[in-house]
Amino acid sequence: MERAKMAKIYHHERQLERDLQHLKQRKVLYQLFCIAGLCVIIFIVWQYQLLVLILVAAAIIGLYMFSQCSLSKQLGKVTAGLAGEDRALQVLSELPASYSIFPDIQIVVEGRKSQLDTIIVGPTGVFVVEVKNHSGVIEGNVNDRELLQIKHDGHKKTIYNPVKQVATHTYRxxxxxxxxxxxxxIQGTVYFANDAVRIDVAPHSSTPIFSVKDNGSKRLLCYIVERHGQALSRSEQRMVEKLIKQLLKEQAS
Structure with missing residues (x-):
């Protein structure tokens, strides 16, 4: 497909990108504080041989190791989330040029905030795609508040049901x-972008779930392009796009 025929993506700094940069800065800052503190303590101990300062140094090292472990986990989670969003954007960019894609849009309605992974505006309507990068097996019922994630190592955890999550986003x-x-x-959909995931959740009547492992990328594109819902004229599309661009300006300010 020629680039000129592909959908337009309104790129901007996403929340996960800001989170990643903030976590990296925190990690470096903690390292500098730890090094500076240990240097001071080592100098004092060398001069005065104070046992209490040796214990303080040990405590600082322990706290540093704990904070680095916690930050590494957060960095891994944010990095994985960004990777999933990037894969989803790559897929969605293959939509026809008549579609516009808005990643990571924040909306505040009635005092409540929603972070929408992706909004798509095109001739077949307005879509919100909730992107997940989970791996393992996802089990449960679409009507449940939470779904069960079984990772490849057998570890189990619950995740908030993305069908309910995208329903909130579409409402706002x-x-x-x-x-x-x-x-x-507004049509909500869920897209699991990790090819190491298997979805064992019954299809939802009004909110479809797509998984890249089950040829979901192609099916997601077909669903958007071929959906027989509320069609939009070009002027109606421009009106919606203008309002979403306003949200982008508010996010940047």
Whole structure:
């Protein structure tokens, strides 16, 4: 597919990118504080041989190791989330040029905030795609508040049901558009971008779930392009895009 025929992505600094940069800065800052503190303590101990300072040094090293372990886990989680979003954007960029893609949009409605992974605006309507990068097996019922994740090492944990999550996001996007005189149906979808995941969740009647492992990338694109819902004229698309661009300006300010 020629680049000129692909969807337009409105790139900007995403929340996960900001989180990643912040965590990296914190990690370096902790390292510098630890090194400086240990240097001072080593100098004093060398001069005065104080046992209490040796114990303080040991405590500092312990706290440093704990903080680095915690930061490494957070960095891994954020990095994985970004990788999933990047893979999803690569897939969605293959939509026709008549579609616009807005990644990572923050909306505040009725005092409550939502971070929408991806908004798509095109001739077949407005879509919100919730992107997940989980691995392992995802089990449960679409009506449950939480789903069960079974990782490859056998570890089990619960995750908030992305179907319910995207339902909240679509509601708030719809409310935001209505506040500006635009009343269109918002279609929510869930996309698991990790090829090491298997979805064992019954299909939802109104919120489809796609997984890259099950040829979900192609099916997601077909669903968006071929959906028989509320079609939008070009002027209606521009109106929605203008309102979302306003959200981008508010995020950047």
């Amino acid at each position: 996007l719809h409310r935001y558009l209505c506040q500006h005189g635009v009343d269109y149906w």
